[in-house]
């Protein structure tokens with residue numbers, strides 16, 4: 001049974017693909033700012049997924065934009081992923097955010113579990129951070145666009161919050 005993998009960007013997906021995890025990539029990131037960055041990240045992912053034959057689902061809800069509140073940001077993205085997983089018969093879901101040493105790992109773990117419980121689908125947790133370095137190597141190898149900030153307007157404007 002395939003796992004639904006919430007995917008923040010192509011570089012963070014590479015390790016999961018390289019590890020031969022049977023997955024469907026789910027792009028739902030209304031946090032991305034500005035629009036040009038959204039488009040850049042999405043098309044980098046789309047081209048990579050297509051080259052690697054990874055099924056990709058695109059979802060968007062403009063009313064759900066967030067800026068600076070990471071808890072709210074994780075919650076919106078993971079809830080939507082859990083709902084999609086439930087609706088489409090996936091046994092479990094998880095997120096590429098768990099590979100990043102720059103994200104709030106424990107908060108993602110907690111919010112993911114809650115989102116899964118609410119939607120009635122299993123949140124697959126593993127600490128994927130040991131794959132981060134390999135993922136960076138792979139994204140260089142594939143010459144993927146690698147962003148310099150997490151995603152939202154606040155992280156874009158902040159010189160301190162360089163999280164990807």
Ligand code: SF4
Pocket residue numbers: 031066067068069070071073074150151152153154155161
């Ligand atoms: S810093 Fe990152 S996780 Fe936090 S709100 Fe912004 S985009 Fe979301």
